Amino acid sequence: MKAAELIDRTDERLHRSDSPVDTIRLFLDRIRSGELGSLPVIVGLVLICGVFEGLNSVFLSSGNLVNLLYDSSTIGVISLGIVGILMVGEIDLSVGSVSGFSSALVGVLWVNMGWPVWAAIAAAIACGAVIGLVYAFLFNRFSMPSFVSTLSGLLAILGLQLYILGDTGSINLPYGSRLVTFGQSAFVPPPIAYAAAVLAGLALFATELRTARRRRGADLSSRSVRSIAGRALLLGAVLAALVFYLDRDAGVPWMLCLFIALVLLLNYTLTRTRWGRAMTAVGGNREAARRAGINVARAYTSAFVMCSVLASIGGILASARLASASQQAGTGDVNLDAIAAAVIGGTSLFGGRGSAYSALLGIVVIQAISNGLTLLDLSSSLRYMITGSVLAIAVIVDSLTRRSRLSHGRA
Amino acid sequence: MSAASDVAADAGAAQAMTPVLSLRGVSKRFGAVSALTDIELDVHAGEVVALVGDNGAGKSTLVKILSGVHQPTAGTIRFAGQDVTVADPAAALALGIATVFQDLALCENLDVVGNVFLGRELSPFALDEVGMELRTWTLLRQLSARIPSVRVPIASLSGGQRQTVAIARSLLLEPRLILLDEPTAALGVAQTAEVLDLIERLRERGLAVIVISHNMEDVRAVADRIVVLRLGRNNGVFYPDATNAELVTAITGASENAVSRRRARHMDAAGTEGAGA
Numbered sequence: 001m002k003a004a005e006l007i008d009r010t011d012e013r014l015h016r017s018d019s020p021v022d023t024i025r026l027f028l029d030r031i032r033s034g035e036l037g038s039l040p041v042i043v044g045l046v047l048i049c050g051v052f053e054g055l056n057s058v059f060l061s062s063g064n065l066v067n068l069l070y071d072s073s074t075i076g077v078i079s080l081g082i083v084g085i086l087m088v089g090e091i092d093l094s095v096g097s098v099s100g101f102s103s104a105l106v107g108v109l110w111v112n113m114g115w116p117v118w119a120a121i122a123a124a125i126a127c128g129a130v131i132g133l134v135y136a137f138l139f140n141r142f143s144m145p146s147f148v149s150t151l152s153g154l155l156a157i158l159g160l161q162l163y164i165l166g167d168t169g170s171i172n173l174p175y176g177s178r179l180v181t182f183g184q185s186a187f188v189p190p191p192i193a194y195a196a197a198v199l200a201g202l203a204l205f206a207t208e209l210r211t212a213r214r215r216r217g218a219d220l221s222s223r224s225v226r227s228i229a230g231r232a233l234l235l236g237a238v239l240a241a242l243v244f245y246l247d248r249d250a251g252v253p254w255m256l257c258l259f260i261a262l263v264l265l266l267n268y269t270l271t272r273t274r275w276g277r278a279m280t281a282v283g284g285n286r287e288a289a290r291r292a293g294i295n296v297a298r299a300y301t302s303a304f305v306m307c308s309v310l311a312s313i314g315g316i317l318a319s320a321r322l323a324s325a326s327q328q329a330g331t332g333d334v335n336l337d338a339i340a341a342a343v344i345g346g347t348s349l350f351g352g353r354g355s356a357y358s359a360l361l362g363i364v365v366i367q368a369i370s371n372g373l374t375l376l377d378l379s380s381s382l383r384y385m386i387t388g389s390v391l392a393i394a395v396i397v398d399s400l401t402r403r404s405r406l407s408h409g410r411a
Numbered sequence: 412m413s414a415a416s417d418v419a420a421d422a423g424a425a426q427a428m429t430p431v432l433s434l435r436g437v438s439k440r441f442g443a444v445s446a447l448t449d450i451e452l453d454v455h456a457g458e459v460v461a462l463v464g465d466n467g468a469g470k471s472t473l474v475k476i477l478s479g480v481h482q483p484t485a486g487t488i489r490f491a492g493q494d495v496t497v498a499d500p501a502a503a504l505a506l507g508i509a510t511v512f513q514d515l516a517l518c519e520n521l522d523v524v525g526n527v528f529l530g531r532e533l534s535p536f537a538l539d540e541v542g543m544e545l546r547t548w549t550l551l552r553q554l555s556a557r558i559p560s561v562r563v564p565i566a567s568l569s570g571g572q573r574q575t576v577a578i579a580r581s582l583l584l585e586p587r588l589i590l591l592d593e594p595t596a597a598l599g600v601a602q603t604a605e606v607l608d609l610i611e612r613l614r615e616r617g618l619a620v621i622v623i624s625h626n627m628e629d630v631r632a633v634a635d636r637i638v639v640l641r642l643g644r645n646n647g648v649f650y651p652d653a654t655n656a657e658l659v660t661a662i663t664g665a666s667e668n669a670v671s672r673r674r675a676r677h678m679d680a681a682g683t684e685g686a687g688a
Contacts, residue, residue, distance in 0.1 A: 007545070007548050008544070008548065008560060008561065008562070011557065011558075011559040011560070211540075211541070214541045215541055218541050218544075218545050220541065220544060220545070272537055272538050273535060273536055273537070273538065274532045274535035274536075274538065275535075277521075277525060277529070277532055277538070278530070280518070280520065280521060280525075281518045281521060281525075281529055281530075283520070284518040284519060284520035284521060285516070285517070285518045285519065285520075287514075287516060288515075288516035288517055288518050288529070289518065289529070289530075291500070291512070291516045292516070292529040292530035292531075293500075293501060293504075293530040293531070294529070294530045352518070352520040353520055405566070406566070
C-alpha cells in the first residue's frame with residue numbers, strides 16, 4: 001500500500017517517518033520541543049544505578065533488587081492514586097496519613113478485635129473511600145482548594161490514627177498469617193513468572209496487530225508487522241531477563257505483580273475509556289470539559305476517591321511488609337515519596353498530562369535512591385536532603401518542558 | 412398547533428421556506444435591566460445571518476438564549492416549525508442547535524480526535540479510536556479543512572485551525588442551525604479568509620448559520636442578511652450591498668437615520684406578518 005493513499009497521510013506538510021533516519025529525526029524533534037516522555041527518568045535511573053553500583057556492588061545484586069522492588073510496591077500503589085488526582089489538576093497531601101490510618105485500622109479490627117482479616121481490609125478501604133468522598137464534597141460544594149482540605153486532612157487523619165491505636169502505640173500483625181506472608185515472602189513460582197513474561201509479549205503483539213489491521217482496513221496509517229513483532233519480542237525478552245535475574249534470589253514478589261496489575265488497569269482506564277478521557281480533559285481545560293457535557297464534579301469525585309482508596313491499599317500493603325501497624329506508619333516521607341514518584345515519573349503538577357507508568361518509574365527511582373543511600377550507611381538527614389533535591393529537579397524539568405511545549409505549540 | 416401551521420401557511424411560506432429558526436418578541440430581563448426587548452429574527456436553511464451590534468447590544472445574550480444558557484423572559488422560539496423551549500445546553504444540542512463559542516472551549520492537551528469527540532466518545536469502555544479518527548477525517552473533509560494530522564495536540568494548531576476543529580466538533584451531532592460567536596476575532600488575514608470559506612461551506616451544506624461579528628468587512632463578505640441590534644432591540648435588517656456608513660449608523664445610532672429604520676421596519680413586517688399575529 002502506498003503512503004499517499006492513506007487518509008491521514010495526505011497532507012504534504014506532514015513529516016513522513018517511513019525510513020529509520022526520519023524516525024530518529026522525528027524523535028529528536030519531539031525531545032527538543034519538550035515532549036520528553038519517560039526518557040529523562042530512564043536516563044536518571046541508569047545514572048543512579050551506575051553511581052550506587054560503583055560505590056557499593058551489593059546495589060545491583062539480585063537480593064537487593066528483590067528488596068527494592070518489594071518496597072517500591074507499597075508506596076507505588078499510593079503514588080498511582082497521586083497520578084489520578086494530578087491528572088485532574090488537584091493534589092492530595094494526606095495520602096501518608098490515610099495509609100497510616102488504614103494500617104492502624106486493619107491492626108485494631110483484625111488483631112485486637114478479632115475480625116476476619118478480609119473484613120478488616122474491606123473496612124479500611126471503605127474508610128479510605130469515605131475520606132475521598134469528603135474531600136470531593138468539600139471541593140465540589142465549597143470550592144475548597146484541595147491543597148488546604150487535604151492538608152487539614154493530613155493532620156486530622158493522623159490524629160485519628162493515633163487515637164485508634166491508643167496507648168499501646170503499635171500492633172504486631174501475626175507472622176505466618178496470609179497478609180504478612182504476602183507482604184514479606186510471597187514469590188511467584190518461576191514457571192508462572194516466565195509464562196507471564198511470554199504472555200505479556202504475546203498480548204502486546206496481539207492487541208497491536210489487531211489495531212494495525214483495523215487501521216489498515218480503514219485506510220489509516222499503521223505500524224508494520226515487523227515493528228510490532230520487534231516491540232513485543234523486546235518486551236518479552238526484558239521481562240524474562242528480569243524474572244531470570246530476580247529468580248537468582250527469592251524471585252518476583254506477588255506484591256510487585258499486584259502493583260503492576262494496578263498500573264496496567266489504571267493505564268487502560270486513563271487512555272482507553274471515556275472516564276479517562278474526561279479526567280484528562282478536566283485537567284487540561286475544566287471549562288471546555290464542562291461545556292462538552294462532561295460531569296466535572298463527578299470526575300473530581302472519582303479522582304479524590306480513587307486516590308484515597310489507593311492510599312489505604314498502599315497503607316495495608318506497607319503494614320503487611322512491616323508486619324506491624326504503628327504510630328509511625330504513613331508518617332515521615334511516605335507523602336513526599338508518593339507525590340515525588342508521580343512527578344519524577346513525568347505526571348505534570350499542572351494537570352492534564354501524565355500516565356500510570358509514571359508511578360511505576362518514579363517510585364523505582366525514589367526507592368533506588370533511598371535504598372542506595374541506606375546501603376552506603378548515610379544518615380537520614382543526608383537522605384532527606386538528596387530526595388528533596390531530586391524532587392526539586394523533577395519539578396524544574398516539569399516546568400521547563402511545559403514552557404518548551406507551550407513555545408513549540410505542544411502543550 | 413394546527414392553527415399555528417395554518418397561520419404560517421397563510422403567510423405564504425412554502426414548506427421549504429419555513430425558517431429553521433424564528434424568534435418572535437423575545438425579551439430577556441436581568442433584574443431591572445432589559446438586555447433584550449422584542450427581538451424578531453428569522454434564519455432559513457442555507458442562509459448565513461450576521462448579527463451585529465455594539466458592545467452591550469445584546470448579541471451575546473441572544474446567543475446564550477439560543478444555546479440554552481439563559482431562558483428568555485418573554486417571547487417564543489420556533490425551531491423547524493415547532494414552538495420549543497431551550498432549557499439547557501443539552502436541550503439545544505438535542506434540537507439541532509450547535510454553538511461555537513468565542514473562546515472555542517478546546518482542551519489543548521488532547522488531540523483533534525479527542526476534542527471533536529469530547530464527551531461523546533464511541534464505545535465508552537474500549538474507545539473506538541479508529542472509528543473516531545475516520546469520522547473526524549470525514550468531518551474535516553466536508554469542511555475542506557486542511558489540518559495536517561488529527562493526532563496532534565490542539566496546542567500545536569493555528570488559530571484558524573482551532574476554529575476549524577471547533578466547527579467540526581459542532582457538526583458531529585448533525586445540527587440544523589449553527590451559531591458562531593466572533594469566529595474571526597482573534598485571527599490574521601489568511602486565517603480569517605479560511606474561516607469565511609468554512610462558513611460558506613456550512614451554507615452549501617444547507618445549514619442555517621448565525622454569525623456574530625464586529626468586523627463589517629467579514630460580515631458583508633459572507634452574510635446573506637445582516638441583522639443589527641442596538642441596546643437590546645432590533646435596529647434594522649441590511650443586505651451585503653449596504654454601505655459601511657449605513658451599518659455603522661444603525662449600530663451606533665450616531666445620527667437619526669430614518670431611511671434605514673423605515674426600510675428595516677418594512678423588512679421586519681414582511682417577514683413577521685401573520686406569524687406575529
